[in-house]
Amino acid sequence: MMIKELRVSLFDVVMCLSDAIDLISQVLVDHHKRVSYIAFNIATEIGLCAEEQNNLVFAGLLHDSGALSLKERLDLLRFEAENSYRHAEVGYLLFKNFEPLSKIAPLIRYHHIYWNKGQGSTFKGNKVPIGSHILHLADRVAVAIKRKEEILGQVKGICERIEKNSGKMFMPELVDAFKNLATKEYFWLEAISPSISSILAHKSKSIIIELDVKELLDLAKLFCQIIDFRSRFTATHSSGVAATAETMSRLIGFSERECQMMKIAGYLHDLGKLAVSPEILEKPGKLSKEEFYIIKSHAFHTHRILGTIKDLDTINV
16 A cells, blocks of 8 residues: 555535535534634625634534534524533634643633623633634524525524524624625525535635644544544544554555554544444344335445545545
8 A cells, every 4th residue: 555645625514524524413513614704704794814714613513512412402492592602612622732722722621601790701700702703603593594485584583583582692793794684685695505615615715734644643632532432332443443453454565654554544434323222223223124225325435525625635545
């Protein structure tokens, strides 16, 4: 196996992982991207710098990574979601030690803090970044959109709902910025577009961050926790496969780089299992034929999602 020097776009990998998280339910498809798009536009509207705009793109794409169950994800679709801090804290812990994404960790940690007439500027003695309040507003706007209804006819109702909670849930200055955006038809049409991936890629074209093999390995290790922690029966599965694949590769004489790539493959080989419910993963009895087919489909989902990452075709077997 010959492996060339590998460098992949952090943006491409994060988009890929965001797609994987949304496999948990069809109801959630493109939710992360929609939040990312809305947050980016609010940040632009209030004049945040390019770095802060880009951080919000990444934070939006990964903001619900800490919600590991379908029930938890669906609960978050309620406009005034309750007890939503746990998944935000888990998301913070996931990303805080991964240097390329460490700056988005605090944004995710506080993205369900209510503004509460300014009291939400801090939480338990810690300053809440304005990016967290932008993320919160963007998330609730995205939740308010009824996907099966024509979007422009919803604008008035969504704006009224957001404005009603100005000062309570949301920072008033951000609500004003959102209301300015809401007057633009393209904003809504892009937010619900089936091409939102390419729209986001175009808007965030200034994000030029590449990962080398070691950084990709670290990110893959981080994400295997999201894959495996959904069930107590798979809590160490991907990390075990990764360690075994790396050891076997060394024993048969693979190079150091090739061993690292095998380890990455081990960490991510079950990415598509996010499409499989924990009820099936943890079923004590024999799987039905339909359940077995659902399990089998996870390999296809893994291949499809990882295949969207540009330059991974530099790995030749």
